[in-house]
Amino acid sequence: MYAYINGFVTDKSENCIILENNGIGYRxxxxxxxxxxLAYNKETRFYTYLNIKDDAMELYGFLSNDILSIFKQLISVSGIGPKGALGILSTLQIDELITAIISEDAKAIAKSPGIGQKTAKKVIIELKDKINPYSSFTDTNEESILNPEGQNEIKDIKKEAMEALIALGYSKSESYMAINKIDIDTVTSVEDVLKIALTNLVRI
Incomplete structure (x- = not known):
């Protein structure tokens, strides 16, 4: 229904926010x-998913399209609904979730409310080959939310560096963890990322 909504956060609770746009408050x-x-009364963009149930329609949203994609992948796993997916995303940061999936760490995923070992293993089995490891390379701090061009530049640098490491023979898990440790503010090129990542790999 909506790809994304720009608006101002007027209220926050434990599991939802109110985003005001043109006089309409979206839960x-x-x-x-x-x-x-999120800060109150600052313009924010939410990429959204409309969940239609028999008795209600619920809008789910995230600060990047990549995180929204991970949410959709989680709810595609049998036994995990939207609330369960939010529980996982609330328990683990995106980089932690991706690391848990590609390194097959079911115990980390099972820390989420309502997610047992069996379901956690199912998440790994069904998403290990589908999950996009580049999803957490998208910055979602306040300054970046409304600057998708800047986000894409950072993401492309890390993505190219990760592909180079994989081509050198490192596993996807090793490459991801090495690059994800890097503070992107300290580097400006693929070469810089590779240099630091290779140092990180020696330490892993």
Whole structure:
């Protein structure tokens, strides 16, 4: 229904926010890791998903399209609904979730409310080959939310560096963890990222 909504956060609760746009307040359900990043009365963009139930329609939203994609992948797993997916995204940061999936760490995923070992293993089995490791390379701080061009530049640098590491023979998990440790503010090129990542790989 809506690809994204720009608006101003006027209210926050444990699992949802009110985003005002043109005099209309949209109730958007999201994870707690997203909620704590939000400031009142600052323009924010939410990428949204409309969940239609027999008795209600609920709008879910996130600060990047990549995180929304991960949310959709989570609810595609049998036994995980939107609320369960939010529980996972509230318990684990995006980089932690991706690391848990690609390194097959079911115990980390099972820390989420309502998610047992069996369901956590199912998440890994069904998403390990589908999950996009580049999703957490998108910055979602306040300055970046409304600057998708800047986000894409950072993401492209890290993505190219990760592909180079994989081509050198490192596993996807090793490459991801090495690059994800890097503070992108300290580097400006793929070469810089590779240099630091290779140093990180020696330490892993």
């Amino acid at each position: 958007i359900y999201t994870d707690s890791n997203t909620i704590i990043k």
